[in-house]
Amino acid sequence: xxxxxxxxxxxxxxxxxxxxxxxxxxxxxxxxxxxxxxxxxxxxxxxxxxxxxxxxxxxxxxxxxxxxxxxxxxxxxxxxxxxxxxxxxxxxxxxxxxxxxxxxxxxxxxxxxxxxxxxxxxxxxxxxxxxxxxxxxxxxxxxxxxxxxxxxxxxxxxxxxxxxxxxxxxxxxxxxxxxxxxxxxxxxxxxxxxxxxxxxxxxxxxxxxxxxxxxxxxxxxxxxxxxxxxxxxxxxxxxxxxxxxxxxxxxxxxxxxxxxxxxxxxxxxxxxxxxxxxxxxxxxxxxxxxxxxxxxxxxxxxxxxxxxxxxxxxxxxxxxxxxxxxxxxxxxxxxxxxxxxxxxxxxxxxxxxxxxxxxxxxxxxxxxxxxxxxxxxxxxxxxxxxxxxxxxxxxxxxxxxxxxxxxxxxxxxxxxxxxx
Amino acid sequence: xxxxxxxxxxxxxxxxxxxxxxxxxxxxxxxxxxxxxxxxxxxxxxxxxxxxxxxxxxxxxxxxxxxxxxxxxxxxxxxxxxxxxxxxxxxxxxxxxxxxxxxxxxxxxxxxxxxxxxxxxxxxxxxxxxxxxxxxxxxxxxxxxxxxxxxxxxxxxxxxxxxxxxxxxxxxxxxxxxxxxxxxxxxxxxxxxxxxxxxxxxxxxxxxxxxxxxxxxxxxxxxxxxxxxxxxxxxxxxxxxxxxxxxxxxxxxxxxxxxxxxxxxxxxxxxxxxxxxxxxxxxxxxxxxxxxxxxxxxxxxxxxxxxxxxxxxxxxx
Numbered sequence: 079x080x081x082x083x084x085x086x087x088x089x090x091x092x093x094x095x096x097x098x099x100x101x102x103x104x105x106x107x108x109x110x111x112x113x114x115x116x117x118x119x120x121x122x123x124x125x126x127x128x129x130x131x132x133x134x135x136x137x138x139x140x141x142x143x144x145x146x147x148x149x150x151x152x153x154x155x156x157x158x159x160x161x162x163x164x165x166x167x168x169x170x171x172x173x174x175x176x177x178x179x180x181x182x183x184x185x186x187x188x189x190x191x192x193x194x195x196x197x198x199x200x201x202x203x204x205x206x207x208x209x210x211x212x213x214x215x216x217x218x219x220x221x222x223x224x225x226x227x228x229x230x231x232x233x234x235x236x237x238x239x240x241x242x243x244x245x246x247x248x249x250x251x252x253x254x255x256x257x258x259x260x261x262x263x264x265x266x267x268x269x270x271x272x273x274x275x276x277x278x279x280x281x282x283x284x285x286x287x288x289x290x291x292x293x294x295x296x297x298x299x300x301x302x303x304x305x306x307x308x309x310x311x312x313x314x315x316x317x318x319x320x321x322x323x324x325x326x327x328x329x330x331x332x333x334x335x336x337x338x339x340x341x342x343x344x345x346x347x348x349x350x351x352x353x354x355x356x357x358x359x360x361x362x363x364x365x366x367x368x369x370x371x372x373x374x375x376x377x378x379x380x381x382x383x384x385x386x387x388x389x390x391x392x393x394x395x396x397x398x399x400x401x402x403x404x405x406x407x408x409x410x411x412x413x414x415x416x417x418x419x420x421x422x423x424x425x426x427x428x429x430x431x432x433x434x435x436x437x438x439x440x441x442x443x444x445x446x447x448x449x450x451x452x453x454x455x456x457x458x459x460x461x462x463x464x465x466x467x468x469x470x471x472x473x474x475x476x477x478x479x480x481x482x483x484x485x486x487x488x489x490x491x492x493x494x495x496x497x498x
Numbered sequence: 499x500x501x502x503x504x505x506x507x508x509x510x511x512x513x514x515x516x517x518x519x520x521x522x523x524x525x526x527x528x529x530x531x532x533x534x535x536x537x538x539x540x541x542x543x544x545x546x547x548x549x550x551x552x553x554x555x556x557x558x559x560x561x562x563x564x565x566x567x568x569x570x571x572x573x574x575x576x577x578x579x580x581x582x583x584x585x586x587x588x589x590x591x592x593x594x595x596x597x598x599x600x601x602x603x604x605x606x607x608x609x610x611x612x613x614x615x616x617x618x619x620x621x622x623x624x625x626x627x628x629x630x631x632x633x634x635x636x637x638x639x640x641x642x643x644x645x646x647x648x649x650x651x652x653x654x655x656x657x658x659x660x661x662x663x664x665x666x667x668x669x670x671x672x673x674x675x676x677x678x679x680x681x682x683x684x685x686x687x688x689x690x691x692x693x694x695x696x697x698x699x700x701x702x703x704x705x706x707x708x709x710x711x712x713x714x715x716x717x718x719x720x721x722x723x724x725x726x727x728x729x730x731x732x733x734x735x736x737x738x739x740x741x742x743x744x745x746x747x748x749x750x751x752x753x754x755x756x757x758x759x760x761x762x763x764x765x766x767x768x769x770x771x772x773x774x775x776x777x778x779x780x781x782x783x784x785x786x787x788x789x790x791x792x793x794x795x796x797x798x799x800x801x802x803x804x805x806x807x808x809x810x811x812x813x814x815x
Binding site (some may be wrong): 096299 | 546549550551552570573574576578580581582583584585586587588589597598600601602645646
């Protein structure tokens with residue numbers, strides 16, 4: 079037990095003291111926030127202005143009406159719209175202007191638009207997301223108004239008929255309160271990305287640490303002072319402690335920024351966007367995420383320890399690393415599907431597989447899909463898996479750290495597990 | 499007295515060969531004991547089994563009177579230096595020493611002060627805050643040696659301790675081994691260098707191909723294997739000496755040396771007649787003595803020149 083603490087302590091302090099720990103503490107959140115919010119920020123920056131010409135061949139003022147609606151719309155994009163009468167070859171000359179980039183695009187309203195023909199949108203670049211939806215909405219409203227007017231309705235009646243309907247989307251929590259789901263969903267997604275990074279970063283650190291001791295023959299000296307299972311546990315816990323410290327730093331700094339009134343964070347759009355996510359998550363979800371993180375770490379740290387012990391060299395370790403990483407990558411690749419359809423067979427299956435459940439369950443929790451029974455069940459499955467995997471990994475570790483020379487084949491490793 | 503290390507009929511087989519074959523040896527406490535043999539003879543496997551780093555297939559091991567497989571706590575009283583060296587490269591020198599000292603049961607502050615003392619003694623005092631990777635290979639070897647002895651083990655097991663050391667540091671190593679013995683510790687080390695063992699060891703065990711060739715006290719081994727070779731030296735060689743030797747030595751191999759001859763008499767033939775004849779010469783011989791065989795000669799005589807290891811160094815699973 080004393081030896082375990084000594085190994086744990088060395089592993090922890092060496093890691094926390096290293097420059098890479100400081101760097102990853104600072105850079106990982108920056109990097110992940112860029113991944114999470116970058117595209118949106120980029121889109122906002124890009125979207126500001128869109129210049130559009132409307133070529134109106136309907137002859138019923140639809141062009142002006144649509145232009146007015148677009149310019150009045152409060153969407154992400156601000157439209158500058160000019161209406162052009164549809165004379166011969168106007169489409170060609172406006173088209174040439176769009177091709178040259180002098181104009182972002184044109185909208186052509188054919189003469190038979192009112193009787194069901196389609197309008198045409200031609201743009202210089204592919205239009206930013208949301209623009210098509212905005213144009214369709216403005217155009218539909220104009221066409222509907224024109225059709226209704228043709229039937230003989232008065233303008234006042236039109237206004238009330240065409241009053242748009244809002245939709246307030248929220249999910250009901252177990253307490254029965256309506257909760258705005260998108261925030262929690264994004265929170266779950268961000269947490270999953272963090273977990274993925276943490277598991278990969280610290281899992282491979284366990285692997286490298288085992289490799290270092292094996293290739294430098296430090297293992298030989300160590301096993302004459304401490305039993306191999308204790309040595310492995312000390313390593314996993316020491317590296318895990320460093321990971322936990324890093325998470326604690328992130329959480330503490332994040333909480334301080336959120337809580338500090340009038341600080342630099344107040345009023346910042348990014349922070350304003352982050353705050354509701356954290357509130358939406360709730361304490362139960364945070365505790366569950368922490369537990370998934372811990373159990374997930376034990377699984378992957380054990381696997382990586384076994385890989386480090388089985389590999390004859392760092393290059394050789396690459397051979398085993400990919401199969402171990404596969405189940406980590408899978409939920410990230412499928413994140414979109416899991417979040418949008420959190421109760422489909424795919425998401426449910428992945429949340430019951432111990433290798434993927436630590437990453438899938440936070441997403442499903444965020445999407446409000448996981449039931450309490452599922453949480454309890456997947457925890458139980460994870461716990462059993464942790465014990466089994468640690469047991470097998472321990473055997474590979476015990477033989478592996480002392481075997482030198484040639485590369486171990488899968489057959490060799492299977493023999494180690496049976497013999498040890 | 500109870501041996502510091504006792505091996506009885508210990509064997510280790512791997513899939514394709516036998517590394518150690520029914521080996522027995524006994525190391526008297528407070529002595530320096532050499533395990534000798536060519537590369538691949540099974541020296542490292544033997545020492546690893548003594549430390550219970552690898553499990554033996556059969557036989558008995560007693561380390562300071564205890565079986566390390568049953569009672570691993572005894573390993574705290576042993577210092578082990580593996581054949582291939584290595585330390586945590588990114589750690590600071592003193593931290594590494596304290597880490598290994600604590601693992602062997604020392605408390606942190608004792609390990610620290612002992613570590614400082616050893617570093618100063620090895621001329622590495624200024625390096626205690628440096629990272630291991632910034633040290634030269636020789637300095638790293640010294641640091642590793644300190645990690646082996648820091649906890650004042652009763653028994654030191656050193657696998658090829660001199661390999662990779664320059665002559666100056668080999669001398670330092672030799673001194674520390676002798677000092678450890680003078681402190682009442684037992685030192686067991688392996689080497690393929692017979693001359694090195696001859697300088698240090700009181701007892702040796704020579705193994706080849708996993709089997710014991712001979713073992714015991716160096717003096718006894720020499721006596722039992724000394725054969726019938728004699729050496730005569732002159733200050734100035736008298737011209738008739740060669741004729742006298744060939745007349746009185748009988749069936750013998752006579753080799754000229756720098757200041758005389760080496761004469762291998764036929765087995766069982768007494769040297770008295772030769773001595774008497776040489777005593778008649780003028781000037782008298784400076785000395786006439788029995789030639790003690792070197793360990794290397796004994797080894798070659800016993801097993802032939804086993805310079806070629808019969809296997810590559812491979813997996814020890």
